Amino acid sequence: MNKNTDIFEDSLDKEAPLLNAIPKRNPFTVPDGYFDSLPAQIMEACRESTAKKSTAFVYDKIFWLFRPQWMLAVFIGIISISLFLRRDSNNLESYESIAATIPDSVIMEHLQNNIDYVDVSSLEEMTQKQGTMPAIQMQQDTTNEQTINYLINNNVDANDIENEL
């Protein structure tokens, strides 16, 4: 024994006589046959831990895919897309509803004032397809009627006008 390193141990009887008087043995015991069965218990526990580890790995993967932050991002994405689509359909509806409130006369006036910008051929084509009287023709008829009334009311001879033309 190294005197320098274990000097205190050598003087245990002087330094701690009460402790030195206590038998230096193991006072604990274990159930009968405990150490015979412990290795098998431990091997089983190790096998279980390995199985748990592989199951835990699968769960970890699933959890990784369904992590709360991922789910939150997907949820926000779905909400954003649905709000965007809903806003577009609302706009479509609102254009139609606004157009429905405009009186035909206003539309006609607008068309007359901006006749240069109206593609007459496409209008005719459209009305032929729909089988309805063209609105402009109706307006023209009304205007002719008003002209005739004007001529009658003001005693204007239509022949004179024709001659002048």
Add this chain to the structure above:
Amino acid sequence: MAEDAENNDAELLEQFRNESTRNYAFHQLVTKYQKRIYWQVRRLVIDHDDANDVVQNVFIKVWKNLENFKEASRLYTWLYRIAINESLTFIKQKRAPLFVAFEKVEYGLSKTLKDDNYFKGEEIEKLLQQAILTLPEKQRIVFNLKYFEDMKYEEMAQVLDTSVGALKASFHHAVKKIEEFLKKN
């Protein structure tokens, strides 16, 4: 003798690294070290059932990490370190749920000692165990390893990752405190 044990450990490690002999090697390792590990744990956690749980955790940890064991230290030094860490973690967990004070846990362990069916020592031996339970964790570990296991300070320094001088001082303080306790009781 120690050289034989080390050669044997090297052989066990070699067998453990081979898939076909892994279970056999580990069974051999458990059989070889189970008693030393168990008694070390038992002296720290006192109760047999608790010690049984901790020992199983120790060997599960060894099973999981043995493949990466670097052999820079001796195998049993590594095993002791795991056993001590697991025991301390277990005691801390007992303390953690209600932030139970150190003294209360040690008082609980001391009470366990009184009611323990697997304690066959004389009254004076029970008193010694109670005295050990009054020591701070590190002094308890050092005292148990030196007094009961007769472990060399150099080996203990490897297990506890501390200096030989600090260990000697810890043992000295532990002995003084135990002597005081025995005088008072």
